[in-house]
Amino acid sequence: MRRTSRAALAAATLFAGLLTAPGLAQADDPAGFTLRPGANQLYVLDATPGTALDLVQDGAVVQSGTVDAAGSLVWREVDAGEYSVAGSNVTVPDFDDPAPPQSFYDGQSLDEGFNYITARDGTTLSANVWFPPGEGPFPTVVEYSGYSPSDPGETTFAQLYNALGFAYVGVNIRGTGCSGGSFLNFEPIQSLDGYDVIETVAAQPWAKYHEVGMVGISYPGITQLYVARTQPPHLSAITPLSVIDDTYRSTLYPGGVLNTGFAVPWAKERAEQSAPFGQGWEQGRVDAGDTTCAANQEVRLQNPDPLALVTDNPFYGARYYDMVNPTLFADRIDVPVFLAAAWQDEQTGGHSPEILDELTGSPHVYASLVNGSHTESLSLGILGRYADFLDLYVARRVPAPNDAFPRSFIATTLAKSLTGVDGLAMPPGPSYAGMTFEQALASFESRDPIQVLFEEGAADGQPSGSPLPRFVESFPAWPVPRAKATAWYLGGRGELRGRPLTQAAKDLSARSYRARPKALPATTYSGSNSGIWQAHPEYDWRQIPARTGLGWISRPLKKDTVAVGTGSVDLWIRSNADDTDLEVTLSEVRPNGTEIYVQSGWLRAGHRALDLDESTPIRPVHTDLEADYRPLPADTFTKVRVELFPFAQPFRKGSRLRITVDAPGGARPLWDFDTTIAGGERVWIATDRTHRSRLVLPVVPGVDVPRKAPPCASLRSQPCRKFPG
The missing domain is CATH 3.40.50 (Rossmann fold)
Incomplete structure (x- = not known):
């Protein structure tokens, strides 16, 4: 049965009445052209090229334009109402006007x-x-x-x-x-x-x-x-x-x-x-x-x-x-939603999980979130759950098992096409064998809706770089409810500390760097779009050259530490210029001396004003309004907060956390930045008792992490390199 609410019926009735209003439907204009009104738009079609026309309301010209060589002219951002063009009347509808009656679609x-x-x-x-x-x-x-x-x-x-x-x-x-x-x-x-x-x-x-x-x-x-x-x-x-x-x-x-x-x-x-x-x-x-x-x-x-x-x-x-x-x-979306995203997505950026808690009108919101590239949302560890969702909420049928044909064939063929890895199989999913549709739906809905796939590319027993996770954890909501904002404080000698410094400013000098955005290649990957989806793309992730950035590193962790969500890098900065662009990067340094990329964030310091209602200790949200833009004050340290885009990373016992700060560039595949502000200015970062620069991460307790770390080169979209320390 079709889902038709009373409101929809009322809207259809109103629209049917509006169809008789003059000018709402496409009409021939006496001047020899056609007017086609749409929601807050008006098309002029089949007019004489070069004709100058005015859009007039109540005797006043609202917009003007000249017909192009194809005989067309479009006016956008037109308020709903009555208008005339060259003496012909037309009604422009509004975006929120009623939809057509069902007969419009049935026909x-x-x-x-x-x-x-x-x-x-x-x-x-x-x-x-x-x-x-x-x-x-x-x-x-x-x-x-x-x-x-x-x-x-x-x-x-x-x-x-x-x-x-x-x-x-x-x-x-x-x-x-x-x-x-x-x-x-x-x-x-x-x-x-x-x-x-x-x-x-x-x-x-x-x-x-x-x-x-x-x-x-x-x-x-x-x-x-x-x-x-x-x-x-x-x-x-x-x-x-x-x-x-x-x-x-x-x-x-x-x-x-x-x-x-x-x-x-x-x-x-x-x-x-x-x-x-x-x-x-x-x-x-x-x-x-x-x-x-x-x-x-x-x-x-x-x-x-x-x-x-x-x-x-x-x-x-x-x-x-x-x-x-x-x-x-x-919040207006009122149907079930299945969202999948990769933290290191080289195209859209991996920030989309931050929409999940805004989907308040949807009866069911599911997400599968993973490290990896733009196509990771079609990976073997996600495709089965995605197909289950379509079977249940669109087809209204009991989902097939993951190893059934054609589902398994489609998934493995797609995986080979995208990554170049052959001989893979879908991981087993939930079993709905013997269930009715209603039972299968109830089973699907009984599980935690937010699924995080960890260490994609390093699944045990699979080829390196395969689009499969090593382990999976589920959560009841996003942001993860049990995540605890945990801070590491920047020290004056490049150390990350579990406790804030006690030295006064006069006892500890600020460290500085010269902002040189061209000191590194613009991007860590410059090959083809599809090439980066392969099992082992060629990355060019380099250490920041001396004096063009700063780094801080923690002591070896005493226990496994899993972070899931956005992070915040809170810096007290000063510059000899009135603005600067910042790039912060979080990485993991393992006991064997390899360094693994985790995530980055960016900020033009003049955009530092925060939306205080939306910001949290782990997620600074900036207004980015022109009215809130402020140059950096001279000779004064100013607090800025840089958002680390969302991520999920298990930092194992013995590993160290590292953050670097420099001008934007050289941290992400494909992404480059118009760093017109950053151009040789010196930037100081203070790390004393009154200027507590810090890294804040969403640490989630209770996640079981496989004891042995996977080879760093296996992790999808997380390049690794030798740490120079």
Whole structure:
């Protein structure tokens, strides 16, 4: 039975009435062009190129523009209301207006193969439908992104989900592929389009239960959060893999420093691929006679430049960054969620677990978290639980065992393709043998929802670098409730101490370094994107050159110490410049003299102002507002707190904790930074009784750690090197 609330029925009734309002639907303008209003947007189509037009409300010009060479003009950020263009009246709806009635979705028919889905504003979205073997109806999943999920030549994920028994629907976001409309990363109208996609697919006779789930990793993982916030009544569950939480603070500007190594190139690539025929496969469709795809390229010249939006907004501003901050609307998601992420994710950054405690509206939130790369969320240790979730919450069936075909074949084939390691097997998962669906669901829901996979790549008895964990621990919530904020204090001679110093400032001189961001290679990995997913990528993780950074190291630990969550490096700094960029890195130094990378964090010191309501001892949250920017005062030590991104690491007895501080660069794969502030200034760090610089980690007691440490080179996305001490 379809899930339809009273509120949804009321909204549908209201929308049906609004359909008769003048100008809401696409209309021909007396001046010879077409007006297509959408949520807080207005498209002008088929106009004469070069025509100057005004958007007028109550006799005042609200926006102006010139029709481009393709005959199009798009006005964005338009308040809902009545407007006129060249004498023609039009009504612009609001993002929060009611959705179309069910008849709007029931009236659209999708067949196996290539289709178009019509969104509420008349924009058509290209969609490709793939059926699994057998007779329908089928449990159904949707992948929705600005990559190329509707390209008939893109078969990998369609085949994967078909093999698992799901119908797969790949849909291109507006302004990409063969979809119509204009494109801007994650703008609100894409969320409404996603609602319309879900409801249209769910209305098909071949969609089992007339409900669908959403799937996808990275970009199509992120879009799930945006669609789910609109609460489509026939969305059953979402599975965001390798995603973001707060786009500004996690990926674009971590610590207020622009990420030019991944974020900027990704924005540039999105601009290129959303240009007319930008993905390439569209031309083949048009050449074969697809006139809809051809017409849908005509609004692309109105795409804003996403790269300019990023670089022109170095501070957090609500107008742009609230739009791309899923933490602000995560509480609206009201379906079960399965999230997977890797701490050292070289693309999105691994900060996404910080959205988990914001998903307060979801009835069930599950997460599998692991060390490793961007594709680790599809690793052998996670895929079985992920498939269980889809079976239970989308297909409503008892999950198959992990060693059953085709599940095991899919998982091991995918693992070999991504990592190059052959001959692997999925680890055994929970057994649902002999259970009814209701019993299997209750069994799944009875387990702790947060699963942390430790030491991925070092599973006992498996080849080094395999996408399997060495051990797994589960927790009831995130952040881990029993984690205890534990501090190590920076000493004046490079030591990390369990207790704060007692010396006064006059008795202990501050140490200093010269900020030289080019002293190291920009990134620890510069090969291909797919190459880093292999079992043993070639990293270039170097020690900081003398006098360009500082390090502190603890005494050997007296017992195993497991940290799970974010960390904080609280520093008292002074500089001969009015600002500086900081990079902090946490590593483990083993008794045999090898050093293993754990995690990093960044901060532009001028962004040091904290959101006091959100910050904790283990997680500093900065406002990043231009109004809160403060230069460093001269001749005075100032406290700054740098967030270490989330991680999970067992530090064994006998190992030592090490942190380093320098200018950004040379710590992470692919990531590089626009360190325009850091350029030769001297930075002092005070470590005395009144300036208690410290490292604070979330130490979780009661975790059993395998006695022997694995070979450091086996750990996925955690390079190792020789410690010089």
